[in-house]
Amino acid sequence: MREHTQQEEEAEINMTPMLDIVFIMLIFFIVTATFIKESGITVEKPSAVTAEKQDRASILIAITDNDEVWINRQKVDIKSLRTNIEKLHAENPQGTVVVQADVRSKAGLLIAVTEAVNASGVPSVAVATEEK
Amino acid sequence: MRKFSKPDEEAEINMTPMLDIVFIMLIFFIVTASFVKESGLDVNKPPPSEQQPQDDKKKNILIQIDASNRIFVNLRPIDIASVRANVERLHAENPEGVVVIQPASDAFAGLVVEIYDQARQAGVDNVSIAEATQ
Numbered sequence: 001m002r003e004h005t006q007q008e009e010e011a012e013i014n015m016t017p018m019l020d021i022v023f024i025m026l027i028f029f030i031v032t033a034t035f036i037k038e039s040g041i042t043v044e045k046p047s048a049v050t051a052e053k054q055d056r057a058s059i060l061i062a063i064t065d066n067d068e069v070w071i072n073r074q075k076v077d078i079k080s081l082r083t084n085i086e087k088l089h090a091e092n093p094q095g096t097v098v099v100q101a102d103v104r105s106k107a108g109l110l111i112a113v114t115e116a117v118n119a120s121g122v123p124s125v126a127v128a129t130e131e132k
Numbered sequence: 133m134r135k136f137s138k139p140d141e142e143a144e145i146n147m148t149p150m151l152d153i154v155f156i157m158l159i160f161f162i163v164t165a166s167f168v169k170e171s172g173l174d175v176n177k178p179p180p181s182e183q184q185p186q187d188d189k190k191k192n193i194l195i196q197i198d199a200s201n202r203i204f205v206n207l208r209p210i211d212i213a214s215v216r217a218n219v220e221r222l223h224a225e226n227p228e229g230v231v232v233i234q235p236a237s238d239a240f241a242g243l244v245v246e247i248y249d250q251a252r253q254a255g256v257d258n259v260s261i262a263e264a265t266q
Binding site: 015019022023025026029030032033035044046047048049050051052053054055057060063098099100101102103104105106107108109110111114124125126127128129130131 | 147151154155157158161162164165169170171172173174175197235236237238239240241242243244245246248249252253261263
Protein backbone atom coordinates (compact mmCIF):
# COMPACT_ATOMS: atom_id res chain seq x y z
CA MET A 1 0.00 0.00 0.00
CA ARG A 2 1.19 3.43 -0.95
CA GLU A 3 0.79 6.34 1.34
CA HIS A 4 -0.01 9.88 0.31
CA THR A 5 3.01 12.02 1.00
CA GLN A 6 1.03 15.16 1.62
CA GLN A 7 -2.52 14.93 2.91
CA GLU A 8 -4.65 17.99 2.12
CA GLU A 9 -8.01 19.07 3.36
CA GLU A 10 -9.64 19.28 -0.08
CA ALA A 11 -9.33 16.61 -2.72
CA GLU A 12 -7.30 17.66 -5.80
CA ILE A 13 -7.25 15.85 -9.13
CA ASN A 14 -3.84 15.14 -10.52
CA MET A 15 -3.84 16.84 -13.94
CA THR A 16 -0.43 15.66 -15.11
CA PRO A 17 -1.45 12.52 -17.08
CA MET A 18 -4.26 14.37 -18.80
CA LEU A 19 -1.88 17.19 -19.71
CA ASP A 20 0.56 14.67 -21.17
CA ILE A 21 -2.14 13.19 -23.37
CA VAL A 22 -3.42 16.59 -24.47
CA PHE A 23 0.08 17.69 -25.44
CA ILE A 24 0.71 14.51 -27.38
CA MET A 25 -2.60 14.96 -29.25
CA LEU A 26 -1.72 18.58 -29.95
CA ILE A 27 1.67 17.64 -31.40
CA PHE A 28 0.07 14.87 -33.48
CA PHE A 29 -2.47 17.22 -35.03
CA ILE A 30 0.12 19.94 -35.67
CA VAL A 31 2.38 17.45 -37.44
CA THR A 32 -0.36 15.87 -39.53
CA ALA A 33 -1.96 19.17 -40.49
CA THR A 34 -1.36 19.47 -44.24
CA PHE A 35 -3.77 22.23 -45.21
CA ILE A 36 -4.88 20.85 -48.56
CA LYS A 37 -6.21 23.48 -50.93
CA GLU A 38 -9.49 21.97 -51.98
CA SER A 39 -10.88 22.70 -55.40
CA GLY A 40 -14.32 23.44 -53.98
CA ILE A 41 -16.40 21.45 -56.44
CA THR A 42 -17.26 17.77 -56.83
CA VAL A 43 -16.63 16.03 -60.11
CA GLU A 44 -17.28 12.55 -61.40
CA LYS A 45 -13.81 11.02 -61.38
CA PRO A 46 -12.78 8.36 -63.87
CA SER A 47 -12.01 4.95 -62.40
CA ALA A 48 -8.61 3.31 -62.67
CA VAL A 49 -6.93 0.18 -61.37
CA THR A 50 -3.29 1.23 -61.39
CA ALA A 51 -3.79 4.43 -59.38
CA GLU A 52 -1.47 5.26 -56.50
CA LYS A 53 -2.16 7.16 -53.33
CA GLN A 54 -1.03 10.78 -53.63
CA ASP A 55 0.28 11.40 -50.14
CA ARG A 56 1.92 14.73 -50.77
CA ALA A 57 -0.96 16.28 -52.67
CA SER A 58 -1.56 19.82 -51.47
CA ILE A 59 -3.31 21.56 -54.36
CA LEU A 60 -6.41 20.18 -56.04
CA ILE A 61 -7.57 21.53 -59.40
CA ALA A 62 -10.97 20.48 -60.70
CA ILE A 63 -12.21 20.47 -64.29
CA THR A 64 -15.98 20.20 -64.49
CA ASP A 65 -18.01 18.60 -67.26
CA ASN A 66 -18.85 22.02 -68.69
CA ASP A 67 -15.15 22.86 -68.88
CA GLU A 68 -14.74 25.22 -65.97
CA VAL A 69 -11.49 25.15 -64.03
CA TRP A 70 -11.73 25.40 -60.24
CA ILE A 71 -8.85 25.93 -57.85
CA ASN A 72 -8.88 26.90 -54.16
CA ARG A 73 -12.70 27.17 -54.10
CA GLN A 74 -12.94 29.61 -56.98
CA LYS A 75 -13.45 29.39 -60.70
CA VAL A 76 -10.47 30.65 -62.65
CA ASP A 77 -9.65 31.24 -66.26
CA ILE A 78 -7.18 28.84 -67.86
CA LYS A 79 -4.88 31.79 -68.61
CA SER A 80 -4.62 32.84 -64.96
CA LEU A 81 -4.27 29.25 -63.71
CA ARG A 82 -0.48 29.29 -63.75
CA THR A 83 -0.28 32.37 -61.53
CA ASN A 84 -2.73 30.78 -59.10
CA ILE A 85 -0.73 27.55 -58.92
CA GLU A 86 2.53 29.43 -58.39
CA LYS A 87 1.00 31.39 -55.53
CA LEU A 88 -0.37 28.28 -53.79
CA HIS A 89 2.76 26.26 -54.50
CA ALA A 90 4.91 28.89 -52.78
CA GLU A 91 3.04 28.24 -49.52
CA ASN A 92 3.90 24.55 -49.55
CA PRO A 93 6.83 23.85 -51.89
CA GLN A 94 6.86 20.10 -51.13
CA GLY A 95 3.26 19.56 -52.17
CA THR A 96 2.18 18.13 -55.48
CA VAL A 97 -0.84 18.84 -57.65
CA VAL A 98 -3.78 16.54 -58.34
CA VAL A 99 -6.06 17.38 -61.27
CA GLN A 100 -9.64 16.20 -60.75
CA ALA A 101 -10.90 15.96 -64.29
CA ASP A 102 -14.53 15.06 -64.84
CA VAL A 103 -15.20 12.00 -66.99
CA ARG A 104 -16.92 14.16 -69.60
CA SER A 105 -14.53 17.12 -69.59
CA LYS A 106 -12.45 17.87 -72.65
CA ALA A 107 -9.10 16.13 -73.02
CA GLY A 108 -7.60 19.28 -74.54
CA LEU A 109 -8.38 21.19 -71.38
CA LEU A 110 -6.83 18.46 -69.24
CA ILE A 111 -3.62 18.72 -71.26
CA ALA A 112 -3.69 22.52 -71.00
CA VAL A 113 -4.07 22.33 -67.20
CA THR A 114 -1.26 19.77 -66.93
CA GLU A 115 0.98 22.04 -68.96
CA ALA A 116 0.14 25.01 -66.75
CA VAL A 117 1.10 22.93 -63.70
CA ASN A 118 4.37 21.87 -65.30
CA ALA A 119 5.13 25.44 -66.33
CA SER A 120 4.64 26.69 -62.78
CA GLY A 121 7.44 24.49 -61.49
CA VAL A 122 5.52 21.85 -59.55
CA PRO A 123 7.59 18.65 -59.67
CA SER A 124 4.74 16.15 -59.93
CA VAL A 125 1.19 16.18 -61.24
CA ALA A 126 -1.41 13.42 -61.12
CA VAL A 127 -4.95 12.88 -62.42
CA ALA A 128 -7.43 11.97 -59.68
CA THR A 129 -9.19 8.65 -60.09
CA GLU A 130 -11.54 6.43 -58.20
CA GLU A 131 -10.90 2.83 -57.37
CA LYS A 132 -12.75 0.38 -59.55
CA MET B 133 -5.77 43.28 -2.75
CA ARG B 134 -6.72 39.68 -3.15
CA LYS B 135 -5.87 37.18 -0.55
CA PHE B 136 -4.91 33.61 -1.16
CA SER B 137 -7.52 31.45 0.42
CA LYS B 138 -5.01 28.85 1.39
CA PRO B 139 -1.32 29.75 1.37
CA ASP B 140 0.84 26.71 0.69
CA GLU B 141 4.37 26.24 1.75
CA GLU B 142 5.65 25.72 -1.80
CA ALA B 143 4.99 28.14 -4.67
CA GLU B 144 2.64 26.77 -7.35
CA ILE B 145 2.24 28.05 -10.89
CA ASN B 146 -1.30 28.60 -12.03
CA MET B 147 -1.70 26.29 -15.03
CA THR B 148 -5.23 27.28 -16.00
CA PRO B 149 -4.48 29.95 -18.69
CA MET B 150 -1.92 27.69 -20.37
CA LEU B 151 -4.38 24.83 -20.32
CA ASP B 152 -7.00 27.04 -21.95
CA ILE B 153 -4.63 27.97 -24.76
CA VAL B 154 -3.51 24.38 -25.27
CA PHE B 155 -7.11 23.20 -25.50
CA ILE B 156 -8.02 25.91 -27.98
CA MET B 157 -5.01 25.00 -30.14
CA LEU B 158 -5.95 21.34 -29.92
CA ILE B 159 -9.51 22.05 -31.03
CA PHE B 160 -8.26 24.25 -33.88
CA PHE B 161 -5.94 21.57 -35.22
CA ILE B 162 -8.56 18.84 -34.85
CA VAL B 163 -11.08 20.92 -36.78
CA THR B 164 -8.68 21.92 -39.56
CA ALA B 165 -7.17 18.45 -39.91
CA SER B 166 -8.26 17.14 -43.28
CA PHE B 167 -7.36 13.57 -43.92
CA VAL B 168 -8.12 13.84 -47.61
CA LYS B 169 -6.17 11.25 -49.50
CA GLU B 170 -6.53 11.51 -53.22
CA SER B 171 -5.56 8.58 -55.34
CA GLY B 172 -4.44 9.31 -58.83
CA LEU B 173 -2.33 8.47 -61.86
CA ASP B 174 0.93 10.33 -62.31
CA VAL B 175 0.97 11.94 -65.70
CA ASN B 176 4.48 13.33 -65.62
CA LYS B 177 5.98 13.85 -68.99
CA PRO B 178 9.24 12.13 -69.83
CA PRO B 179 12.08 14.62 -70.20
CA PRO B 180 12.24 15.78 -73.81
CA SER B 181 15.97 15.05 -74.21
CA GLU B 182 15.38 11.30 -74.16
CA GLN B 183 13.14 11.29 -77.18
CA GLN B 184 14.43 10.51 -80.64
CA PRO B 185 11.33 10.89 -82.76
CA GLN B 186 12.80 9.59 -86.02
CA ASP B 187 14.26 6.47 -84.50
CA ASP B 188 11.47 4.97 -82.49
CA LYS B 189 8.51 6.19 -84.41
CA LYS B 190 7.80 2.68 -85.62
CA LYS B 191 8.34 1.08 -82.21
CA ASN B 192 6.01 3.40 -80.35
CA ILE B 193 2.41 2.47 -79.79
CA LEU B 194 0.30 5.41 -80.85
CA ILE B 195 -3.24 5.56 -79.48
CA GLN B 196 -5.34 8.30 -80.98
CA ILE B 197 -8.76 9.42 -79.86
CA ASP B 198 -10.76 11.52 -82.26
CA ALA B 199 -13.32 14.19 -81.45
CA SER B 200 -16.19 11.69 -81.45
CA ASN B 201 -14.32 9.42 -79.00
CA ARG B 202 -13.30 6.70 -81.42
CA ILE B 203 -10.04 4.97 -80.58
CA PHE B 204 -7.28 4.15 -83.04
CA VAL B 205 -4.27 2.04 -82.10
CA ASN B 206 -1.56 2.61 -84.69
CA LEU B 207 -4.24 4.06 -86.99
CA ARG B 208 -6.47 0.96 -86.71
CA PRO B 209 -9.91 1.59 -85.16
CA ILE B 210 -10.57 -0.60 -82.12
CA ASP B 211 -13.01 -0.87 -79.26
CA ILE B 212 -12.26 0.44 -75.75
CA ALA B 213 -12.46 -3.09 -74.34
CA SER B 214 -9.65 -4.37 -76.53
CA VAL B 215 -7.16 -1.57 -75.84
CA ARG B 216 -5.37 -3.60 -73.20
CA ALA B 217 -5.06 -6.72 -75.38
CA ASN B 218 -3.77 -4.66 -78.30
CA VAL B 219 -1.22 -2.81 -76.18
CA GLU B 220 -0.05 -6.11 -74.64
CA ARG B 221 0.48 -7.64 -78.07
CA LEU B 222 2.32 -4.62 -79.50
CA HIS B 223 4.38 -4.29 -76.33
CA ALA B 224 5.45 -7.92 -76.60
CA GLU B 225 6.67 -7.26 -80.14
CA ASN B 226 8.61 -4.16 -79.06
CA PRO B 227 9.38 -4.12 -75.36
CA GLU B 228 11.27 -0.80 -75.60
CA GLY B 229 8.40 0.99 -77.27
CA VAL B 230 6.47 3.57 -75.31
CA VAL B 231 2.76 4.27 -75.46
CA VAL B 232 1.72 7.72 -76.64
CA ILE B 233 -1.89 8.77 -76.20
CA GLN B 234 -2.97 11.52 -78.56
CA PRO B 235 -6.47 12.71 -77.78
CA ALA B 236 -8.30 15.25 -79.89
CA SER B 237 -9.01 18.30 -77.78
CA ASP B 238 -12.75 17.57 -77.83
CA ALA B 239 -12.38 13.96 -76.66
CA PHE B 240 -13.46 13.04 -73.15
CA ALA B 241 -10.82 13.22 -70.43
CA GLY B 242 -12.35 10.15 -68.79
CA LEU B 243 -11.55 8.12 -71.89
CA VAL B 244 -7.93 9.31 -71.85
CA VAL B 245 -7.57 8.26 -68.20
CA GLU B 246 -9.15 4.89 -68.91
CA ILE B 247 -6.78 4.20 -71.80
CA TYR B 248 -3.85 5.37 -69.70
CA ASP B 249 -4.92 2.94 -66.98
CA GLN B 250 -5.33 0.07 -69.45
CA ALA B 251 -1.91 0.71 -70.98
CA ARG B 252 -0.38 0.56 -67.50
CA GLN B 253 -2.28 -2.63 -66.78
CA ALA B 254 -0.78 -4.07 -69.95
CA GLY B 255 2.63 -3.65 -68.36
CA VAL B 256 3.86 -0.48 -70.08
CA ASP B 257 5.41 1.91 -67.57
CA ASN B 258 6.26 4.66 -70.00
CA VAL B 259 2.92 6.11 -71.05
CA SER B 260 2.71 9.73 -72.13
CA ILE B 261 -0.12 11.98 -73.18
CA ALA B 262 0.62 14.25 -76.10
CA GLU B 263 -1.32 17.00 -77.74
CA ALA B 264 -2.75 16.04 -81.10
CA THR B 265 -1.01 17.72 -83.99
CA GLN B 266 -3.56 19.30 -86.25
